[in-house]
Amino acid sequence: MAPESESSGLTRRALIGTGVAAGAGLGMVGLPGVAAADDDDPIGRAPERRKGERFMGGVPFERHEVVRVGIIGLGMRGGGMLDRFLATAGVRVTALGDINQTKLDEGAAAVRAAGQPDPALYKGEHAYEKLARRDDVDFIYTATPWEYHHPICISAMENGKHVGTELPLAMNLDDLWDIVRTSERTRRHAFIFHNRSYGLDQLRMLRFVEAGRLGKLLYGSGGYVHDLRELNFSDDHEPAGWRRKWHTRLNANLYPVHGLAPISNAMKITRGDRYDWLIAVASPEAGYSEYRAANMPPDHPSWRERYVTGDTNMCFIQTVQGRFIRSEHDVSAPHPYTRANTLQGSKGKLTEDDRTTAFADRWQVYVEPDHENHRWRLFSDYGAEYDHWLWKAGISNNADQLVVYRTMQLLRLGLPPDIDVYDSATWTAPIPLSHESVKRGSRAVKVPDFTRGHWREDRPNINSEQPAEM
Numbered sequence: 001m002a003p004e005s006e007s008s009g010l011t012r013r014a015l016i017g018t019g020v021a022a023g024a025g026l027g028m029v030g031l032p033g034v035a036a037a038d039d040d041d042p043i044g045r046a047p048e049r050r051k052g053e054r055f056m057g058g059v060p061f062e063r064h065e066v067v068r069v070g071i072i073g074l075g076m077r078g079g080g081m082l083d084r085f086l087a088t089a090g091v092r093v094t095a096l097g098d099i100n101q102t103k104l105d106e107g108a109a110a111v112r113a114a115g116q117p118d119p120a121l122y123k124g125e126h127a128y129e130k131l132a133r134r135d136d137v138d139f140i141y142t143a144t145p146w147e148y149h150h151p152i153c154i155s156a157m158e159n160g161k162h163v164g165t166e167l168p169l170a171m172n173l174d175d176l177w178d179i180v181r182t183s184e185r186t187r188r189h190a191f192i193f194h195n196r197s198y199g200l201d202q203l204r205m206l207r208f209v210e211a212g213r214l215g216k217l218l219y220g221s222g223g224y225v226h227d228l229r230e231l232n233f234s235d236d237h238e239p240a241g242w243r244r245k246w247h248t249r250l251n252a253n254l255y256p257v258h259g260l261a262p263i264s265n266a267m268k269i270t271r272g273d274r275y276d277w278l279i280a281v282a283s284p285e286a287g288y289s290e291y292r293a294a295n296m297p298p299d300h301p302s303w304r305e306r307y308v309t310g311d312t313n314m315c316f317i318q319t320v321q322g323r324f325i326r327s328e329h330d331v332s333a334p335h336p337y338t339r340a341n342t343l344q345g346s347k348g349k350l351t352e353d354d355r356t357t358a359f360a361d362r363w364q365v366y367v368e369p370d371h372e373n374h375r376w377r378l379f380s381d382y383g384a385e386y387d388h389w390l391w392k393a394g395i396s397n398n399a400d401q402l403v404v405y406r407t408m409q410l411l412r413l414g415l416p417p418d419i420d421v422y423d424s425a426t427w428t429a430p431i432p433l434s435h436e437s438v439k440r441g442s443r444a445v446k447v448p449d450f451t452r453g454h455w456r457e458d459r460p461n462i463n464s465e466q467p468a469e470m
């Protein structure tokens with residue numbers, strides 16, 4: 001923990017030499033009560049690379065004419081994504097895993113209906129291990145409860161498979177490091193299969209930034225502000241209530257990736273900048289307790305739960321280049337849905353306007369010299385000039401389909417992944433780090449450098465050029 005005497009500023013050592021750090025206080029730095037992170041805090045330490053562990057950034061997939069896919073977890077998310085894999089050229093779904101026989105049978109029927117041979121089926125909590133051992137699987141996609149993402153990633157890589165997981169990558173720092181190190185040792189990729197990074201506005205933002213339209217990037221924000229009370233108290237999840245139960249375990253920002261990833265892509269986090277330290281604050285909990293009191297019968301299992309996650313959790317992440325990102329989480333209080341994305345640069349600002357109920361055309365822009373008199377303009381006005389090729393190429397108008405299409409394309413062409421293990425671990429780390437910061441009275445905690453020094457180098461990312469056709 002930082003000594004009291006350091007309680008008014010940045011981690012000076014981390015910023016010396018970055019050039020842009022000087023004067024980049026941006027409102028938060030230097031406030032009384034914002035404690036500097038302790039550079040020697042073990043939480044931020046990166047373990048030495050062992051023999052055999054080598055950086056995985058920029059490492060291409062091997063080429064595949066047809067990608068053979070195994071899918072684990074066929075619930076609300078995985079069931080829908082199965083259809084998207086089946087709708088993608090050059091993909092065969094060869095194996096399915098779940099704990100529920102009905103979901104496996106429905107999944108197999110969908111595979112047959114798509115004209116593909118019967119997939120192998122694996123039922124049981126640990127049956128993913130057997131699925132991973134098959135030799136007709138190249139890539140595993142998983143959409144299970146969060147606690148299984150780490151063991152599924154590990155067993156996939158140990159058995160020679162690349163793996164894409166729904167968010168988050170894992171729930172604690174040890175498991176994140178385990179995934180990073182296993183990836184480096186086995187030379188297999190493990191990453192978040194992140195749909196929202198492929199959104200229309202999110203990709204347009206990358207082109208806009210690359211063209212210099214926002215100038216020098218200063219700060220960003222992103223959140224997951226989604227009232228999930230009804231869903232998380234329903235019987236729709238399997239095992240029942242798994243998502244709600246995380247609210248009994250951590251007082252944290254439980255789902256930072258949707259909001260952080262697009263902003264981190266724009267700031268080239270892990271490719272020239274990196275998260276340095278984080279502080280988190282949490283509100284009291286009231287949403288789940290009040291919802292339960294109003295809606296759940298006295299014999300409902302939720303009455304045995306004690307909720308510890310503050311309804312609103314707010315993190316500030318300082319980067320070594322002196323920028324900051326605000327990350328917000330709230331799934332248990334009433335409010336319209338928003339990912340609260342904002343990106344401020346020296347020449348202008350992009351923002352998701354969450355006062356409108358429509359989801360299309362939420363993003364607004366204000367840039368010099370195009371705009372004046374404090375008037376926002378729709379970001380879609382810039383679409384013709386700045387849309388990403390994935391949206392222009394007529395492949396789909398849906399980010400869920402595009403993440404499947406693009407990842408399968410990368411595997412077929414033998415290119416490096418757009419999103420890699422370092423991005424995924426970095427975007428996920430605010431879960432355990434925000435818990436730790438709140439526990440320490442909202443002190444700053446260091447963010448580990450999962451690249452172990454390679455963050456200074458650029459490498460391919462999601463802001464790609466269209467490859468020559470297959």
Ligand SMILES: NC(=O)c1ccc[n+]([C@@H]2O[C@H](COP(=O)([O-])OP(=O)(O)OC[C@H]3O[C@@H](n4cnc5c(N)ncnc54)[C@H](O)[C@@H]3O)[C@@H](O)[C@H]2O)c1
Pocket residue numbers: 072073074075076077078097098099100103124125126127128143144145146148166167168194195196236237238239
């Ligand atoms: N990217 C997105 O926009 C998005 C949207 C929704 C959910 N998600 C993510 O998808 C994942 C699943 O969420 P969901 O809403 O579909 O949950 P869900 O409860 O509906 O589905 C989970 C599925 O996993 C199965 N399962 C549970 N334990 C298993 C195990 N050990 N092995 C194999 N299968 C197992 C369940 O039977 C169920 O079919 C979560 O990580 C969630 O965060 C992402």
